[in-house]
Amino acid sequence: xxxxxxxxxxxxxxxxxxxxxxxxxxxxxxxxxxxxxxxxxxxxxxxxxxxxxxxxxxxxxxxxxxxxxxxxxxxxxxxxxxxxxxxxxxxxxxxxxxxxxxxxxxxxxxxxxxxxxxxxxxxxxxxxxxxxxxxxxxxxxxxxxxxxxxxxxxxxxxxxxxxxxxxxxxxxxxxxxxxxxxxxxxxxxxxxxxxxxxxxxxxxxxxxxxxxxxxxxxxxxxxxxxxxxxxxxxxxxxxxxxxxxxxxxxxxxxxxxxxxxxxxxxxxxxxxxxxxxxxxxxxx
Amino acid sequence: xxxxxxxxxxxxxxxxxxxxxxxxxxxxxxxxxxxxxxxxxxxxxxxxxxxxxxxxxxxxxxxxxxxxxxxxxxxxxxxxxxxxxxxxxxxxxxxxxxxxxxxxxxxxxxxxxxxxxxxxxxxxxxxxxxxxxxxxxxxxxxxxxxxxxxxxxxxxxxxxxxxxxxxxxxxxxxxxxxxxxxxxxxxxxxxxxxxxxxxxxxxxxxxxxxxxxxxxxxxxxxxxxxxxxxxxxxxxxxxxxxxxxxxxxxxxxxxxxxxxxxxxxxxxxxxxxxxxxxxxxxxxxxxxxxxxxxxxxxxxxxxxxxxxxxxxxxxxxxxxxxxxxxxxxxxxx
Ligand SMILES: Nc1ncnc2c1ncn2[C@@H]1O[C@H](COP(=O)(O)OP(=O)(O)O)[C@@H](O)[C@H]1O
Ligand SMILES: [Mg+2]
Numbered sequence: 346x347x348x349x350x351x352x353x354x355x356x357x358x359x360x361x362x363x364x365x366x367x368x369x370x371x372x373x374x375x376x377x378x379x380x381x382x383x384x385x386x387x388x389x390x391x392x393x394x395x396x397x398x399x400x401x402x403x404x405x406x407x408x409x410x411x412x413x414x415x416x417x418x419x420x421x422x423x424x425x426x427x428x429x430x431x432x433x434x435x436x437x438x439x440x441x442x443x444x445x446x447x448x449x450x451x452x453x454x455x456x457x458x459x460x461x462x463x464x465x466x467x468x469x470x471x472x473x474x475x476x477x478x479x480x481x482x483x484x485x486x487x488x489x490x491x492x493x494x495x496x497x498x499x500x501x502x503x504x505x506x507x508x509x510x511x512x513x514x515x516x517x518x519x520x521x522x523x524x525x526x527x528x529x530x531x532x533x534x535x536x537x538x539x540x541x542x543x544x545x546x547x548x549x550x551x552x553x554x555x556x557x558x559x560x561x562x563x564x565x566x567x568x569x570x571x572x573x574x575x576x577x578x579x580x581x582x583x584x585x586x587x588x589x590x591x592x593x594x595x596x597x598x599x600x601x602x603x604x605x606x607x608x609x610x611x612x613x614x615x616x617x618x619x620x621x622x623x624x625x626x627x628x629x
Numbered sequence: 630x631x632x633x634x635x636x637x638x639x640x641x642x643x644x645x646x647x648x649x650x651x652x653x654x655x656x657x658x659x660x661x662x663x664x665x666x667x668x669x670x671x672x673x674x675x676x677x678x679x680x681x682x683x684x685x686x687x688x689x690x691x692x693x694x695x696x697x698x699x700x701x702x703x704x705x706x707x708x709x710x711x712x713x714x715x716x717x718x719x720x721x722x723x724x725x726x727x728x729x730x731x732x733x734x735x736x737x738x739x740x741x742x743x744x745x746x747x748x749x750x751x752x753x754x755x756x757x758x759x760x761x762x763x764x765x766x767x768x769x770x771x772x773x774x775x776x777x778x779x780x781x782x783x784x785x786x787x788x789x790x791x792x793x794x795x796x797x798x799x800x801x802x803x804x805x806x807x808x809x810x811x812x813x814x815x816x817x818x819x820x821x822x823x824x825x826x827x828x829x830x831x832x833x834x835x836x837x838x839x840x841x842x843x844x845x846x847x848x849x850x851x852x853x854x855x856x857x858x859x860x861x862x863x864x865x866x867x868x869x870x871x872x873x874x875x876x877x878x879x880x881x882x883x884x885x886x887x888x889x890x891x892x893x894x895x896x897x898x899x900x901x902x903x904x905x906x907x908x909x910x911x912x913x914x915x916x917x918x919x920x921x922x923x924x925x926x927x928x929x930x931x932x933x934x935x936x937x938x939x940x941x942x943x944x945x946x947x948x949x950x951x952x953x954x955x956x957x958x959x960x961x962x
Contacts, residue, residue, distance in 0.1 A: 395812050396811070396812065397808055397811055397812065417814050417815070417816050418814065420812055420813055420814040421814045423812065425809070425812040427805075427808060427809070429805065431804055431805040431806050431808055431809055432804070432806065432809075433640070433644060433800075433804065433806055434804060435643075435644040435647040435648060435800075436640070436643065436644060440640075440643070444636055444640050445809065445813065447632060447633060447636040448633055448636065448810070448813035448814060448815040449813060449814045450814055472647075485809075488809065492813075492814075
């Protein structure tokens with residue numbers, strides 16, 4: 346459904362690349378998460394794949410449409426939720442959705458049903474400029490599924506939302522995924538990526554470092570992490586070491602050799618720890 | 630196709646009516662027209678403006694008062710002085726030979742004829758045959774304020790249409806709702822047409838409202854539509870260009886206000902300059918529009934002139950568009 350090949354994009358005419366040589370594919374019904382810290386190039390990648398940014402280098406097909414020859418009908422098949430909410434402030438929540446549904450061919454979801462799903466039905470007739478940030482975000486999110494998209498692009502769908510609402514949104518995503526929607530999710534939240542996606546891509550500094558299923562990642566890195574606490578002269582230090590990495594194995598040997606060990610156990614890594622292992626950096 | 634265009638149009642209208650600045654722009658031409666109407670003395674009262682001597686026959690004075698304004702002056706010198714002032718006052722002195730008319734020579738076309746007609750009416754008052762002087766030509770009944778004020782206002786509202794389009798566009802950019810539009814199935818053409826329509830509908834609505842308020846109810850509707858549409862087009866193009874290049878409604882409005890300069894310039898030029906200077910205004914679409922509307926109001930308009938004037942406007946518009954085309958295209962990307 347989504348096929349990206351060696352996408353490179355620069356906002357500054359080639360001086361600095363926001364993304365470099367990004368390649369991945371998402372099959373029908375699959376959920377793919379681009380996981381990476383802020384500024385990694387997630388939104389830029391999504392921007393290209395949704396036709397908002399021109400394709401500069403590389404190839405991409407989305408829902409059978411070659412992005413070098415964009416056609417409007419592609420947009421009937423995709424839905425896009427934006428990182429920054431963007432709704433008409435002078436229209437009510439309901440009017441926003443009523444307007445947007447008219448911009449598509451084919452059947453749309455009833456706006457009131459959508460508002461109910463995201464918990465905005467009580468304020469359906471209130472103008473969006475009276476909404477809080479979270480409410481605007483939910484409206485933007487609701488709008489992205491009005492045309493019942495086959496491919497759903499979600500840019501940071503839960504960022505900045507309070508936990509109750511975030512889990513509500515997560516639930517909606519799960520339901521749509523279960524009914525066969527293909528999803529491209531960008532996030533710096535590894536819990537979300539872990540929970541929602543079939544495949545995760547680690548992205549940092551515009552480069553896609555690794556793509557795999559969360560399960561494979563954990564199998565490969567998980568059991569082989571050792572958390573060790575040891576005593577130096579005056580403090581207790583803690584280190585997390587991979588048993589896959591040659592240097593880190595040596596480091597563990599050195600620690601055992603030099604210091605008094607307080608505790609030591611292997612444990613399953615979180616996606617975040619794996620991310621740090623792979624990219625050398627954290628997610629924030 | 631049509632439903633999407635209408636969706637964009639009605640959204641802009643709905644949103645615009647809830648926006649203080651846009652609503653203001655929509656209403657203000659109507660208010661100006663109402664004020665203008667109140668300022669213009671009712672037709673008839675302003676037919677003639679004459680000065681007479683104190684010694685004149687009271688019946689003559691009261692008869693003159695039926696037809697316009699009458700000033701009463703002490704002596705001949707004062708009367709001559711009054712006549713030579715800038716406005717269109719004509720002095721009348723009764724002599725045994727009849728009524729002597731003193732004119733300053735700078736009167737508007739038709740003024741002298743009207744006074745003559747009224748004086749004839751007085752001199753023939755004893756005749757039994759009905760006098761067939763009727764002031765049917767609107768040109769005569771018109772005060773310059775009503776005539777020029779209305780034409781000016783109509784040229785001006787075309788800019789307001791462009792301005793509303795521009796503000797709606799700026800709002801889309803500011804809120805980045807344009808991105809949501811760009812990932813929907815609406816085509817660029819449908820969107821631009823939907824956004825632009827208000828720039829035609831609003832000036833048309835304004836123009837006819839103004840004409841109605843000012844009492845010009847028997848003008849040629851078809852010709853009026855042609856002129857208003859052609860002048861709206863150029864304002865619309867400016868509205869689009871400014872809208873695309875401004876992220877802030879305040880700066881956009883002030884850019885748009887620069888457009889007022891050629892409008893004021895060419896309209897006032899057309900009003901006050903001697904016709905030998907008019908070629909200096911030929912570059913301005915607003916000049917041609919003003920001329921057209923002026924003739925429509927005077928009911929002297931003929932299709933040939935109207936179409937020719939509109940053709941000039943369209944040619945100038947096309948040149949402007951050709952110059953700005955690249956910027957427009959780049960701005961939308
Ligand atoms: N509109 C823009 N103009 C210039 N640079 C940008 C723009 N948007 C993003 N960038 C830069 O591109 C890089 C990738 O940004 P982005 O794709 O937004 O990252 P993410 O979504 O992963 O946080 C960053 O270095 C960012 O500063
Ligand atoms: Mg982002």
